Amino acid sequence: MDKPPETRSVTGRAFAVLDTFSTKYRRQSLSSIARRAGLPLTTAHRLVHDLERESALVRGADGDYEIGRKIWDLGILASVHAELREVALPYMEDIYGLGNDAVQIAVLDGLRCLIVERIAGSRTMSVQSRPGARLPLHASGVGKVLLAYGNHDLHDAVLTSLERYTAQTITDPAKLSEQLKAVKSQGFAITDAELEEGARSVAVPVRGKGGKVIAALGVVVPSSHTDAQRMVPVLQVTSAALSRKLVEAGLGVASRLH
Template sequence: MVEPLTASHTVTGRVFAVLDSFDSLHRRQSLAAISRRTGLPLTTVHRLVHELEKHAALVRGADRDYEIGSKIWRLGTLSSVHVELREVALPYMEDVYELGNDAVQVAVLDGLRCLVVDRIAGSRTISVLSKPGSRLPLHATGVGKVLLAFGGAELQDAVLGSLDRYTDQTITDAATLRSQLSTITSQGFAITGEELAPGAISVAVPLRGKGGAVIAALGVVSSSDNTAISRMVPVLQITAAAISKKLAQIGLGEASRLRAE
């Protein structure tokens, strides 16, 4: 039986109870599920969720379940963790962009997905699904696979338990993906080919913070006709080493844990 979350009698307390009901194991919820987890009446949840949806704090998917919306992300970007990560990484991202005019992005772990903290759009003719604030699947993106590979057994078990298919190239077999994650950990980079969107390939490397822990991922997204994408691996690794040094110097070491608990 689910233990209801403690909900205050004030309106503000009830709003936060609704938002707090979302976590890594309850990323998408129906109104009934939110009601059960908060202990609030369904009519109250319906009213609060409707207001939160109007202000983009919650968003309703095609299946009519709700998840955290862009407003929460925009507020989150004001936190020192996101601000410092973006400030440190952006000049290096611009250098990488100048080399190939491909999209460059930095992402952190966000529950069972990855959150794109910042992105420089590429000039190639390609539809890139990611943008700042986007929450992407861990198993079908370069930055996501890096975060998943270095994220530990508990995270991997949770993600590999349900692998959605986005294209014909998406890896949905848990054993195959687990083997790939092991390779990513040992070689220090991930390469994907049209696993999230047709025509898009990516390469990504880990970013480390204080204590050497992986706290983010740096990646490049290019078109599938770019046969030289693997040449970006050493460029990204050198860039990541420089960014990681800066992150460690300022003591940043919690970015990958945002909303991951």
């Protein structure tokens, strides 16, 4: 029989805290963590503070906590995401070689998109899409692709909480809904300074078995690049080749990548 959380070692109690996070509980308040871990609030506070200091947890502006980059950095070593990165990397390098500032691939992660890999060099502007970052679906190119091809529950959840990041961020649900229809119809998404000033992104879907969208492939360039749409055909051809390779490698099922 498992020991009660309060009688476990410090390591055991730390894992009890981490175990409270799941696909249903991606963001939690301190009281929620304490309650679900079965720990006194003071004990949970101390453990959460220690985990936050080590980047295993991160505290949002609203005070709630979510899994931090340290867990991502460790988890990716044994995760199926490592396989996705390995298969996708050569294709991403080809796109980067054409002179793009950054190339990234992302998968759906709850109400956000998770950047699985990004290639960027010294010429690259400062952008938020580092590996392990979780970007808003409504304000990023890869995010809009994943949202456009998502189900109704995902749409409803995202459209009720459209946070503004820049003056260009779309926070009108009706306007975003129309844009998502266009993304799905055209097969690509383009954003301009919606997540970060001065950055434009272009993204296309990556498909798995049965044509189901399992990831998004995109580039990030300065907003001064007025011909960003020229990358759409390149991304689409590359995505088609990558999609075939992922299916051949047995990674063409969305549930394996999330």
